Amino acid sequence: MAIFEVAGRRFVVEGKRVAHVVTVGVNGKLIHTYFGAKLPYRDDYEALPSPVVAHSSFESPDGVATYDFVPFGEMLYTEPTLKSEREDGQRIHQFQFERSEQTETKLTLWLFDPLQEMRVGVQYEVFADYDIIGRSIVVENTGRLPVRLTAAQSFAMGRWHQPNLKLHHFAGMWTGEFKKQITPVTPGRQTIESRRGVTSHQANPWFALEQDATEDGGEVVYGHFAYSGNWAIHVEQDAFGFVQLSGGMNPFDFSWKLSHQQQLTTPTFYIGYADGFADMSAHAHAFQRDVIMPRATERPVLYNSWEATYFDVTESGQRELVDLAAGIGCELFVVDDGWFGERHSDQAGLGDWHVNREKFPNGLEPLISYVKQQGLQFGLWVEPEMVNPDSDLYRAHPDWIYHARDAVRTTSRNQYVLNLGLPEVEQFILEMMDDLLTRHAIDYIKWDMNRAFSEPGVPKDQTDRQQELWKRHVDALYRIFDELRRLHPKVDFEACAGGGGRIDLGILSRTEQVWxxxxxxxxxxxxxxxxxxxxxxxxxxxxxxxDGPNWLNGRNVPLATRFVSSMQGTLGIGGNLSEWSTDELAEAKGWIETYQAIRPTIQRGIQYRLSAFTQQTPSVMQYTSEEETVLLAIAPLRQYGTHQYHFKLKGLDPAMRYQVEDRTLSGAYLMQQGLTFSYTTDYEARCLRIQPVHRALSLLESKETIV
Structure with a gap:
């Protein structure tokens, strides 16, 4: 790892295997020069060709290129990194390079714009072990007049001379999140974004670019934006073959006022480099676990009562579920929606965060004590950013929601979004949550958000800041989380937004897991x-x-299949255990014991995607740690008499010998020849532990033989 300058005002940021090179060009422009495999010698970086093409009067006189910073107003026509307007109407930028600042892990290139009297620091923070570089900008108003930012992205960079480039990103919907899309990069512009006030189910602030990459090799450039509000990622290719990348806070309906000497630092966009998709995921996963996530400890097996009781929550009913959950080996018991206010359905009570005394006559304390006596931790569901019209909170403070004068107030799931940008609302939520956690021995909070924004307006005395509300909401949310974690450092948090609507590295830095x-x-x-x-x-x-049949589609599959599917991450139980048979409870206990044994490998091991599930192909996931390799497999639908599937393992030591049930096989054999699983029923599930022969073995009994 190193950060240094070579001849020609060229700056190099190196990780273990990656290098990012930026050149200060004519008129102080930051020309993106290189992002790829680390080069062995400094003069290699000096020898990199200038990625500038001179063309015509319809392009910049400085030439056509890609940039690490794109200001508005010059002959640069890709998405601007920064766009603003000063109070006197000046909205053009003409930045000049000032200086560089370096530490062991961070490079800042400082630029100054005399027109709007603004200083910008373009920042590169290297996380060498993961080949990831954090990108952000610092914007300071050094002038006397206020400046209003209308675009402030976190990064810009480029690719060049890469035909057949493909963009990978996520699309989806509620109950259908994270469907990876692959689209060719062609001349023109592609934008993926959220304008919903939250990260969203429909897209996610992650991308990958590759030319001919596979799971096992090929250059991949990828990025994660650490932000939980409106965001955008742009991929723009011109006729010269340049591809300009940029991303950050969405400029849609955005502005931010900077008075004299005020600063704005954008959220970080983490850009990574990898050799193939497996390598990409391994580095991203390790970076998240080691750098982003708050705790290194393993996640417990939880039980959540939502699908068992929905809103019909009572102390006696929850106690019955506690007994059953403890009996099968759960470690955390979570009471979901319905414990507070007049919360008998989703139509009322949201916002009134006091215990419903009809459901819990003596408050939550007796149930919490009972949970702890059974050896479980206690968790609770909340949705603090929302309010029902039928609630004491809304009746007292109808002006606390986002709304616009004379506009109909849109309810979704019978609720409104509270305006966290109002100091009194932020204070209310913080004090309510602090009081809840102080009064009760709560170990875990599931923080939900079940709708997107509408009527994005603010009170009439703040109309000059209408377009700041998106960022102010996220800023307040982060401050609340940060303060709660400071006040209650032993409490774990889960981020939920009707499922996967708020999953990003910004919220992940403040929560232990996501729904x-x-x-x-x-x-x-x-x-x-x-x-x-x-x-x-x-x-x-x-x-x-x-439970089976499933609530969403009525499909019923074996309990083993349900467990093996859920063991691919942090295992939880959400069925109505009071309706499970004695045999099902016994089987569940066995699967939970199995998961607890393999948990270190599942949660901290390297994950390999061996086969993606369809009706014709199995799901096979491999997790490998120093201690063992775990395979979680689910067979496809039986068709045309087929009853076997074959796969090859990855990431093993070729010379090492491994115990595979009753056989000893080399890593080379397992990776080159592979294994064949037989199955006799649709969606038959398998969990197989494979361990080096020199280690103590704890083999899982399997009914099926390996061919």
Missing amino acids: TSDNTDPLDRLQIQHDFSYAYNAKMMSCWVT
Whole structure:
């Protein structure tokens, strides 16, 4: 790892295997020069050709190129990194290079614009072990007049001379999140974004660019934006073959006022470099676990009562579920929606965060004590950013929601979004949550958000800041989380937004896990979880075993299939255990014991996607740690008499010998010849542990033989 300058005002940021090179060009422009495999010698970087093409009067007189910073107003026509207007009407930028600042892990290139009297620091922070570079900008108003920013992206960079470039990104919907899309990069512009006020189910702030990459090799450039509000990623290719990338906070309906000497630092966009998709995921997963996520500890097996009781929550009913959950080996018991206010359905009570005394006559304390006596931790569901019209909170403060004068107030799921940008609303939520956690021995909070924004307006005394509300909401949310974690450092948090509507590295830095989707059908989940793994790690991914037939689609599959599907991440149980048979409870206990044994490998091991589930192909996920390799496999639908599927393992030591049930096989054999599983029923599930022969073995009994 190194950060240094070579001849020609060229700056180099190196990781273990990656190098990012930027050149200060004519008129102080930051020309993107190189992003790729680390070069062995400094003079290699000096020898890199100038990526500038001179053309015509219809292009910049400085030439056509890609840039690490694109100001508005010059002959640059891609998405601007920064766009603003000063109070006197000046809206053009003409930045000049000032200086560089370097530390062991960070490079800042400082630019100054004399027209709007603004200083910008373009920042590169290297995380060498993961070949990831964090990109952000710092904007300071050095003048006397206020400046209003209308675009402030976190990064810009380029690619050049890469035909057949493909963009990978996520698309989806509620109960159908994280469907990875692959689209060719062609002349023109592609934008993926959220304008919903939240990260969204429909897209996610992650991308990957590759030419001919596979799971096992090929150059991949990818990025994660650490932000939970409106965001955008742009990919723009011109006729010269230049591809300009940029991303950050969405400029749609955005502005931010900077008075004299005020600063804005954009959220970080993490850009990574990898050799193939497996390598990309391994580095991204490790980076998230080691750098982003708050805790290194393993996640417990939880039980959540939502699908068992819905809003019909009572102390006696929850106690019965506690007994059953403890009996099968759960470690955390979570009471979901319905414990507070007049919350008998989703039509009322949201916002009135006091315990319903009809449901809990003596408050939550007796139930919490009972949970702890059974050896479980206690968790609770909340949705603090929302309010029902039928609530004491809304009746007292109807002006606390986002709304516009004379406009109809749109309810969705019978609720409104509270305006966290109002200091009194932020204070209310912080004090309510602090009081809840202070009064009760709560170990875990599931923080939900079940709708997107509408009527994005603010009170009439703040109309000059209408377009700041998007960022102010996220800023307040982060401050609340940060303060709650400071006040209650032992409490864990889960991020949920009707499933996967708020999953990004910004919220992940403040929560221990996320709820991936409200879809708990195990077969649908296999596809969601497979694509999710390209960007995000297994430890953060909460997966539940629920009842069959499934609530969403009526499909019924064996309990073993439901467990093996959910064991691909952090295991949870969400079924109505009071309706499970004695045999089902016993089987569940066995699967939970199995998961607890393999948990270190699942949650911290390297994950390999061996086969993606369809009706014709199995789901096979491999997790490998120093201690063992775990295979979680689910067979496809039986068709035309087929009853076997074959796969090859990855990432093993070729010379090492491994115990595979009753056989000893080399890593080379397992990776080159592979294994064949037989199955006799549709969606038959397998969990197989493979361990180096020199280690103590704890073999899982399997009914099927390996061919």
